[in-house]
């Protein structure tokens with residue numbers, strides 16, 4: 001996976017609760033058998049005025065001027081602040097793939113749906129849970145200050161404004177932090193325990209032979 | 213021995229190793245695979261020069277992209293076809309315990325064919341690159357959805373890197389009244405705790421009302437756990453479970469069956485086991501449910517009305533309601549039974565099993581789909597469900613009433629194939645998600661039980677199915 005250590009970037013707000021994975025990347029784009037190229041169709045139904053299908057020239061499609069990511073001030077944003085239960089719905093990893101492909105490196109919300117949260121790490125995308133009032137404040141700051149940026153330091157587990165006036169720490173498990181900081185290959189890490197897996201499996205299938 | 217929950221028993225019995233920070237390597241017994249979330253996983257495996265760890269754990273099918281009409285013509289959409297053919301090729305190259313490809317007699321929605329083939333058994337860990345994998349928890353399994361990277365991880369290692377969730381007990385006391393189904397129970401629960409109510413939890417459903425449910429109805433409840441935010445839902449094993457499984461192709465037989473049942477009988481929460489959260493519901497208070505918004509928690513009883521945002525004090529919630537009503541094209545305070553519908557979809561992994569079709573057919577029998585309804589379709593969950601329904605004459609009942617009788621698959625649950633709503637169309641659907649655009653761009657979905665969907669088809673608007681039977 002892609003490593004994540006520190007990142008400073010422009011912040012974009014998505015002011016809706018329960019943003020679901022269908023909204024993040026609509027199903028017609030799930031027919032792809034690749035992992036890349038989903039960025040242009042991120043939030044497709046909100047971002048464009050026409051109906052999107054795979055294979056269209058997205059650059060030529062009419063943009064929805066009312067959608068926040070289409071506002072010039074948020075062009076090049078790499079940190080998204082969102083409301084509660086972001087990423088609910090399906091298990092499609094295409095959702096974090098699309099966010100990462102668009103250019104997002106980190107997401108900040110009061111809560112995320114479980115599977116989505118887990119999937120983010122696999123794409124080197126850092127989902128950060130902050131208290132609801134802190135997220136509310138970030139929404140205010142983003143609106144008030146064009147060009148509002150945040151600096152994220154995974155090692156220190158902090159989100160801060162570049163001038164250091166605002167600093168907020170966040171939680172992450174030691175295991176996830178280590179994998180992300182070092183961009184480790186999950187499968188290789190697990191296969192280092194192949195003997196333990198084999199031993200467990202042999203005993204398990206002996207005890208419950210109908211599972212074999 | 214401390215008193216354990218069912219979740220403790222299932223989780224702890226699959227731990228290969230545990231790190232100091234609580235990260236666990238969890239062994240996976242059953243890996244269900246479908247065409248949408250697996251191609252990148254197989255490709256990743258190939259690129260890394262790896263091979264699947266235990267192909268006998270894999271049961272695969274093509275369901276999301278497959279058409280529900282004109283099977284003889286194959287899959288017309290070239291992009292969908294490529295995805296299905298990619299699954300064919302991957303399974304051919306690496307193997308599986310079972311593969312039910314497009315047009316196979318036993319093909320169907322992955323969460324329908326797992327249980328019906330006996331590939332889902334109590335005590336298992338079951339994963340699939342699909343959030344509704346929670347369905348299988350009805351069999352006292354630990355079953356949950358995973359992303360594509362994790363599909364690749366399970367293929368390569370037969371394990372997942374995970375952590376134990378918190379536990380939630382949903383106890384449903386007394387019995388559901390006539391005309392109120394497990395779908396209504398699930399929707400009522402989500403209405404109560406919200407779509408994030410179960411986040412970070414594994415839910416166990418228990419209580420008299422749950423014990424009284426058939427396996428089909430239990431699967432519906434567990435299926436919807438994900439809509440309550442929980443990754444897994446589960447129900448203790450009992451005679452209903454064993455009666456369902458006995459004689460299924462992949463279920464154990466003979467002496468193994470007896471041994472298995474002896475073990476399976478231990479798969480329940482110990483008396484007095486502690487849960488992190490407990491929710492108690494009274495089944496006798498439940499009524500048929502209809503969602504009115506764009507999230508499953510936006511739900512009302514059929515006797516109720518569309519909410520009035522002006523009465524919501526919380527600003528964020530008020531905005532959420534307003535946005536949903538605008539999308540849904542509904543005025544505040546409209547009685548639910550005044551909502552007219554354009555289409556009806558009976559199907560999906562939530563409600564496409566034989567019992568669901570029987571319930572819908574009971575309503576449809578001798579009646580006609582209202583002239584104002586453009587399309588009412590019944591999509592069985594699998595080829596075997598379809599065959600069973602036809603053997604019982606249900607297809608005739610539906611056809612005579614003006615419903616279309618289709619080939620099995622996910623169909624208009626997520627509209628990846630040709631079955632979809634047009635912008636602005638309103639649908640009574642037995643599926644599980646009413647998100648914006650879920651059933652087609654601009655489409656408006658109302659989630660209901662199979663009997664309520666059939667009743668809406670006949671009336672042209674929502675009706676209280678309990679009234680139809682007097």
Ligand code: SF4
Nearest residue numbers: 344560561622625626
């Ligand atoms: S029926 Fe719907 S919810 Fe179920 S697996 Fe298919 S698409 Fe997903």
